[in-house]
Amino acid sequence: MTEVSTNFKDCIQDQIHSGDDTDFALSPELRSSSLAILNEGIFPTRKDEEWRYTPLKDILGRKFEFISNDKLNPDLLVEHKKVVPDAQHIVFINGEYSAEFSDDLTQQANAGLAIKLMTDLDPTDRQKAENIIQNSKLSDNSIFQHIALGLSQSGLFIDATNDTEIAKPLHLLFLSSTAGSTSFSNPVNIIHIGQNSSLKIVEQFVSAQDAQAVTIPADYIHLNKGSSLDFYKLGLESEGTDHISNTAVELSESAELNMHQYLLGSRLTRSNSEITFVEPGAQAKLCGIFLGNKSQHLDIRTYMDHAQPNCTSDQSFRGIMNDRSRGVFNGMVLVREHAQNTDAHQSNKNLLLSRDARIDTKPQLEIFADDVKCTHGATIGELDEDALFYLQSRGISKVDAALMLTHAFASEITQEIQIDSLREYVQHKIANRLRHIQTTNA
Amino acid sequence: MSIVSSCQFLFFNLDFFVQYALLAMNMDRKNQILNSENDKNIALSDEQQTIQNITNQDYKYGFVTDIEMEEFPLGLNENIVRMISAKKNEPEFMTEWRLKAYRHWLKMKEPKWPKLHYPEVNFDDLYYYAAPKNENAPKSLDEVDPELIRTFDKLGVPLEERELLAGVAVDAIIDSVSVATTFKNKLNELGIIFCPMSEAIQDHPDLIKKYLGTVVPYTDNFYATLNSAVFSDGSFVYIPPGIRCPMELSSYFRINAAKTGQFERTLIIADKGSYVSYLEGCTAPMRDENQLHAAIVELIAMEDAEIKYSTVQNWYAGNKEGVGGIYNFVTKRGLCAGNHSKISWTQVETGSAVTWKYPSCILKGDYSVGEFYSVALTNNFQQADTGTKMIHQGRNTRSLIISKGISAGKSNNAYRGLVKVSSKAENARNYSQCDSLLIGDQCGAHTYPYMEIENPSAQVEHEATTSKVSEDQIFYLNQRGISTEDAVGMIVSGYAREVFQQLPMEFAVEAQALMSLSLEGSVG
Numbered sequence: 001m002t003e004v005s006t007n008f009k010d011c012i013q014d015q016i017h018s019g020d021d022t023d024f025a026l027s028p029e030l031r032s033s034s035l036a037i038l039n040e041g042i043f044p045t046r047k048d049e050e051w052r053y054t055p056l057k058d059i060l061g062r063k064f065e066f067i068s069n070d071k072l073n074p075d076l077l078v079e080h081k082k083v084v085p086d087a088q089h090i091v092f093i094n095g096e097y098s099a100e101f102s103d104d105l106t107q108q109a110n111a112g113l114a115i116k117l118m119t120d121l122d123p124t125d126r127q128k129a130e131n132i133i134q135n136s137k138l139s140d141n142s143i144f145q146h147i148a149l150g151l152s153q154s155g156l157f158i159d160a161t162n163d164t165e166i167a168k169p170l171h172l173l174f175l176s177s178t179a180g181s182t183s184f185s186n187p188v189n190i191i192h193i194g195q196n197s198s199l200k201i202v203e204q205f206v207s208a209q210d211a212q213a214v215t216i217p218a219d220y221i222h223l224n225k226g227s228s229l230d231f232y233k234l235g236l237e238s239e240g241t242d243h244i245s246n247t248a249v250e251l252s253e254s255a256e257l258n259m260h261q262y263l264l265g266s267r268l269t270r271s272n273s274e275i276t277f278v279e280p281g282a283q284a285k286l287c288g289i290f291l292g293n294k295s296q297h298l299d300i301r302t303y304m305d306h307a308q309p310n311c312t313s314d315q316s317f318r319g320i321m322n323d324r325s326r327g328v329f330n331g332m333v334l335v336r337e338h339a340q341n342t343d344a345h346q347s348n349k350n351l352l353l354s355r356d357a358r359i360d361t362k363p364q365l366e367i368f369a370d371d372v373k374c375t376h377g378a379t380i381g382e383l384d385e386d387a388l389f390y391l392q393s394r395g396i397s398k399v400d401a402a403l404m405l406t407h408a409f410a411s412e413i414t415q416e417i418q419i420d421s422l423r424e425y426v427q428h429k430i431a432n433r434l435r436h437i438q439t440t441n442a
Numbered sequence: 443m444s445i446v447s448s449c450q451f452l453f454f455n456l457d458f459f460v461q462y463a464l465l466a467m468n469m470d471r472k473n474q475i476l477n478s479e480n481d482k483n484i485a486l487s488d489e490q491q492t493i494q495n496i497t498n499q500d501y502k503y504g505f506v507t508d509i510e511m512e513e514f515p516l517g518l519n520e521n522i523v524r525m526i527s528a529k530k531n532e533p534e535f536m537t538e539w540r541l542k543a544y545r546h547w548l549k550m551k552e553p554k555w556p557k558l559h560y561p562e563v564n565f566d567d568l569y570y571y572a573a574p575k576n577e578n579a580p581k582s583l584d585e586v587d588p589e590l591i592r593t594f595d596k597l598g599v600p601l602e603e604r605e606l607l608a609g610v611a612v613d614a615i616i617d618s619v620s621v622a623t624t625f626k627n628k629l630n631e632l633g634i635i636f637c638p639m640s641e642a643i644q645d646h647p648d649l650i651k652k653y654l655g656t657v658v659p660y661t662d663n664f665y666a667t668l669n670s671a672v673f674s675d676g677s678f679v680y681i682p683p684g685i686r687c688p689m690e691l692s693s694y695f696r697i698n699a700a701k702t703g704q705f706e707r708t709l710i711i712a713d714k715g716s717y718v719s720y721l722e723g724c725t726a727p728m729r730d731e732n733q734l735h736a737a738i739v740e741l742i743a744m745e746d747a748e749i750k751y752s753t754v755q756n757w758y759a760g761n762k763e764g765v766g767g768i769y770n771f772v773t774k775r776g777l778c779a780g781n782h783s784k785i786s787w788t789q790v791e792t793g794s795a796v797t798w799k800y801p802s803c804i805l806k807g808d809y810s811v812g813e814f815y816s817v818a819l820t821n822n823f824q825q826a827d828t829g830t831k832m833i834h835q836g837r838n839t840r841s842l843i844i845s846k847g848i849s850a851g852k853s854n855n856a857y858r859g860l861v862k863v864s865s866k867a868e869n870a871r872n873y874s875q876c877d878s879l880l881i882g883d884q885c886g887a888h889t890y891p892y893m894e895i896e897n898p899s900a901q902v903e904h905e906a907t908t909s910k911v912s913e914d915q916i917f918y919l920n921q922r923g924i925s926t927e928d929a930v931g932m933i934v935s936g937y938a939r940e941v942f943q944q945l946p947m948e949f950a951v952e953a954q955a956l957m958s959l960s961l962e963g964s965v966g
Contacts, residue, residue, distance in 0.1 A: 049555060053894075337883070352898035355865070365889040367908050370880035374908040378893060381901040 008060045008214075009041055011184070015066075015151045025118035025152040025188050030130050034150030043143055050140045053328040053360040054270055054299045059242045064184035064214050066153075067094045072177055076208060077101050080173055083234075083425045084202050087171035090115070090156065094176055094213070095185020097154050112164035112197070118155040118188060129157045129190040132222045136248035139303050139332075140272050144244045148186045148218035155188035158201075160227075162194035169200035169230075169419060176206075176213035176241060186216040193255075196226040202422060203231070205265070207238035219247045223255035225279070230418055235263040235271070236429070239294070243269040251275065251282035251311075260417060261288035261317075262426050263298050264433055274303040275313070277339075283312040287413050290317070291433055292325030292357070299328035304346075306339040309369075313343075318413055319350040320406060320434075321357035329361040333376065337368040346376040351383065351409060353402075406434050517566040520544060523671050526571050530640045530675075533647055543660035543670035550664045556827040557856045557888060560769060560796050563734055570672045570705070628688075635680040636691055639707055642678035649680060653711055657740040657777045657804070665736040665798075666773040673707035673738070681716035681747070692721040706737040712747035714780065719750040733758075735794075737772045745780030745807065750788070752945055753801075757793035764823025764852075767795025774801035778810035778836075786813040787830065788944040795824060800858065802831035805839035805867075812841040815944040820853030820885070829859035829890075834870040834900070843874035846938045849885035856888035863900040870897065876906040879937055881930070 016038055021028045043060060044051035072093060081089050088108055091101040097117055105115045116125060138145055160166055176183050193199055205215060215237065223229055229249075237243055243266045249257055263269050275284045290298040304313045319327040329348045350359045363376040383405050391401035410430050417423035514525055523544045527537040552562070629636050635646060643650050660670035681687055712718050722739075735757070741749050751774075760767025770793075776785035787801040803812030814830040832841035841861065849855040855878065863870045878887035889906045911933050919929035935942070 340883070350895075352895065352900070355898060357898065358896045359893070360895070361893045363889075363891060363904065363906075365878075365906060365908060366886065367878065367880065367888065368886045370883045370885070370910040372880075372908060372910075374906075376889070376904075376906050378891070378904045379902065380893060380895045382898045 008062050008064070009043070011064050012038055012147065012151070013041065019153065023119070023153050025155045026133070026149060027126060027130060030133065031150045034146035037143060037146045038150050041143070048142075050142070050301065050330065052362075053326070053330070054268070054297065059214065059244075059268060062182055062214060062242070064182040067178050067181070067183040072101075072175075072208075074101070077173070077175070080175070080204060080206055081171070082421075083204060084169055084171045084419060084422055086421075087169040087202065088113075088115075089171045089173060091173045091175065092154065092185065092187055094178065094183040095154055095174075095187055095215075097156075108166060108168055111166060111168075112161035112194075113166045113170075113199070114157075114159040114161070115170075116157045116159075118157055118190070119153065121157055125157055125159070128159070128192065132190050132192060132220045132250070133188075135222075135278075136220055136250060136274070136276070138246060138248055138272070138274050139305075140246070140274070140301065144216055144270075145218060145246045147216045148188050148246065152186045152188040152218075154185075155190070158189065158191045158199075160193045160197045160199050162197060162224075164194070164197045166197065166199045169202055171202045171204065174203070174205045174215065174217065175208065176211040176215065176237065177208040178211055178213070182212040182214060182240075184214050184216075186218070189217070189219045191219065191221040191229070193221075193223050193227040193229055195224045197224075198228040198230075200230040200419065201232070202234070202419070204234040204236065205243060206234075206236050207241055207265075209238065210240060211238045212240040213237065213242075215241060215243045215245070217245050219245075221247070221249040223249065223251050223257060223282075225253045226255065227252075228256040229258070231257065231259045232417065232419070232422060233259075233261045233271070233288075234426070235261070235269055236265040237269075238265065239267050239296075241266045243271075245269075245271050247271075247273045249273070249275045249284070250278050251284060253279035253281050255279075255282045257282075257284040257286075258416075258418075259284070259286045260413075261286075261290075261300065262414075262429075263288065263290040263300065264429055266296065266298075268297045268299075270299040270301070272301040272303070274305065276305040277308045277311040277313075280308045280310045282308075283314075285314045287316040287416060288318075289320070289410055289413050289430065290327055290329075291320045291322075291410070291430060292327055293322040293433070293436070294325060295323065296325040297328075298325070299330070301328075301330040302332065302346075304331075304333045304344060306333070306335040306342045306344060306372075309338060309340045309342065311339070311342055313345070315346040315348075316413060317348045318409060319348070319359055319361075320353065320410065321350065321359055322353040324354070324356040326358045326360070328359075329363070329378070331362070331376070332364045332366065333374060334366045335369050335372050335374060339369045340371040342369065342372040342374065344372070344374045348376075348378040349409070350378075350380045351406060352380065353382070353406070403434055407431060410434075514569060514571040516569060518544075518568070518570055518672065522570050526672055526674070529571065530643070532640075532643055535647070535651060536643055539655070539660065540671050543667050544672075546661055547664070547667040547671055550667055552664050556798050556858070557854065557890075558796055558798060558825050558827050560825070563769065565668075568734060571674060632685050632688070633682040634685060634687055635678065637678055639673070639676040639678045639709065642709075646678070646680070649711070650678075650709075653740070653742060654709055655740075657742060657775045658738050658773050662773060665771040666738055669705045669707060669736045669738045669773070673705040676707040676709070676737070677720075678708070679710040679718060679720065681712045681718045683714040683716060683744075685713075685716045687716070687718040690719045690721055704733070704735045704737070706735075708737070708739045709742075710740070710749055710751070711742045712744060712749045712783075714744045715746040716744075717748045717750075720752070722751070722753045722755075733767075734769045735771065737774075739772070739774040739801075741774075741776035741785055743776065743778050743780065743783035743785050743807075743810075746782045747780065748784040748786075749776060750786045751776070751801070752788040754790045754945075755793050755797075758795075759793050759822065759824050760795040762822050764795070767824070768793065770794035770797045770799065772797075772799040774799065775804065775831075776802065776812070777804045778807050778812060778839075780810070781807040781836070782809045783807050784811040784813070786811075786815075786944070788815045788941065789817070789828075790941070790945070791816070791818040791826060791828060794826075797824075797826040797828055799828045800831055800860075802833065802860075803841065804833045804835065805841065805870075806835045807839075808836040809838045810836055811839070813944075814841075814843045814845070814859075815941040816845045817848070817938040817941045818846070818855055818857075819848040820850065820855040822851040822853060824851075824853040824855075826854070827856045827858055829857045829876075831860040832862070832872060833860075834863040834867040834872070837866075837868040838870075839867060840871045841873075843872070843876070844940055845874075845876040846941055847876070847878040847887055848881065848934060848938070849878065849887045850881040852884045854886040854888070856890060857906075858890040858892075860892040860894065861902055861904070862892075862894045863897050863902065865896040867897050868899050870900040870902075872900075872902045874904040876904070877937070878906070878908045879934065880908065880910045881934075
């Protein structure tokens, strides 16, 4: 595809008019409404309550192109695959599925895990997959969701059958590889987990050094009765990457979701997760860390929709901001009428490590039922002087003491990671990042 | 005699809470009869019944005083603005200022972001000025229209008794024009200026020029701009340096004539090292049409000065079906201009169909302190979107936010608050606590805190909880022989106690004593 456009909006317009129906991940019927929104081309501004703290000026000034798999150093992938060595690895390069670097999609088919390309679905599967999208209504109905829905040419339909524990985690690697021109990727993944089944998924967004990219992925997830999903998202993209993602999860009766997000990379990240309890008695646990340095902008939005009674949700997010970075946490807990016996908790703690860093946090509660337990809390501050002094009085240098305390602050979240190699990797990454911060500050 | 009448005064202001409280008043006989009928038909639980009782209450203070009113033609244009200004004999600079505001207002749009739903206000279908037709201002209480005195009698605040009430000076305002001001002489001796805004514009134009619109500029927001163009009257207070105002200053607002938007404007300046406590309380008569109220309050505290501003708002909230009631769109903001200054807002919001109000503090001086204590109760179809803004600019500034929301009936009650620490505000400290209590399963309670922190030395904490009156608590009280409605009352007043304790003596002492007594005696 040729590059003629001068900015992001124009690039989007160009994409609308390119390609055959068969090129796209979703059916024309489903795409049509998204395309209508794309044609209007209205991007959120800071006057939109949900985008109040995240300016889009930079991203809208970018132009991009779809870049097919180019030559890639396989060693790079080997490194990334080590993060979860004992997993089924599926690799996307610049938004496109790479059969060359991925494990066989049918590797766990006998174990009950069907994985198909979105562009390659039979009508039954397509129906099943697209129903999941149609049922989820995102509260943040911004144009970015429709960039993924309307324009995506790749993605997976992951379908776990009933009554099975899928042993091997799925490791989805999204890699941007180009330097120079800006690559664009917008995969749409649909995940369906059958009754009483369980699955672990690790989504890892990475870049080759200096890659320039715009990543706008979307995940639509449906958990059936009694099923469970451990979902880890790692944002480790390059400084030249802007990342805006939407994740929608629906939980049926007694289903269980554990969702982790570790946002360490990119120039701008906006990660929106919307969880809906569509049947009673389910539970969701969301946690994460966003760690920014230089002039990174990291925005976590969560929307917990308690539409049914007897559900439990627990959210715990921590922000560590350094240099001129900005962190945003925008968390909503909505308890609808009749959603009695809801137990919803949310906490957001933030550390500001530098004079020019900034945190905007907005933990919100909207409650329409009376027999509920809902709390939220947010704190913002710097490292505790007393704790620093205590460690220094034990002969630990101030830099090391600060490092220890910050690391401890992060560990309370990372220690919940259930996959050992992943936990070590994330902790190692955070420690590295912090060490860098400390040396630049010292 | 004076004690009895002051009790009455408190009861009407704290209507809801007193209704809840054990020793307050007997339950409406009508409601009891109604409920005993209900009992026969449907077996309601005790708790539900109590909730029904509370949510079925009518507004007790709805009536219209029959005083001849002088009104301008309907609608708003530059002529009306000029007429208002001329009517008040205002100097040229005020007229110009009003017109500037009006012209700016024309360019503005009504804000849509609050979580409020109400039919659009037709600004061309409102009267922007109304005053009792009594041209000759009364010099003493004897000269006041007897009908007016009776109004106060009905409200339980006989003016002639007010002078006797523990040191409260009243700047009583009925429909935008001050009618009587008491205690003026005593305040004059100390150099304190406490007068209607219209008088201040005449007598103290320098102060007005210097301070009016400095905290809430005429461009601030849709309703503030409207107010700047058409404000009718309000109170003006100036406390000279080093003076501690010896009494609680009190102003008393009422909306009377139907369809009259009420545009009060209050300005309080506490000069270096001074202290003042100001109370504002209000009721409005029953009317079926929504009435618009867009007031502005500006506070300025200089070095070492302290201002304590308390509000009890019990305007007509509409009937049980949500018809009528006041729209209350208020801009209240205080500026801690000097070092070590302090501004404290306390509000008890029980009335109005729609409330949109965020009393704020700009903490500009080093070591300045902002406080916000709020109880907001919504019932039936009431909607409230209220909270505060604490804007930390100076070094070592502190702020505290205690907000207690109580939702009943089909109402919606939202806390919306901002804590902003700008990059130069070293060592800022904030603690916010926002609790919501739900009574019944038809209502909504919402919390929208915003925290914008640009300085690492800031320590900002926010906590919020949502709860209901638990069955265990009621059962506990029941088994101590306390009826369910009294139990609910106790729990609610206990829940809001932190805020009641902030109310000045004159407002709260009896009600507080009653509630605390009944609570502590029986729960302990």
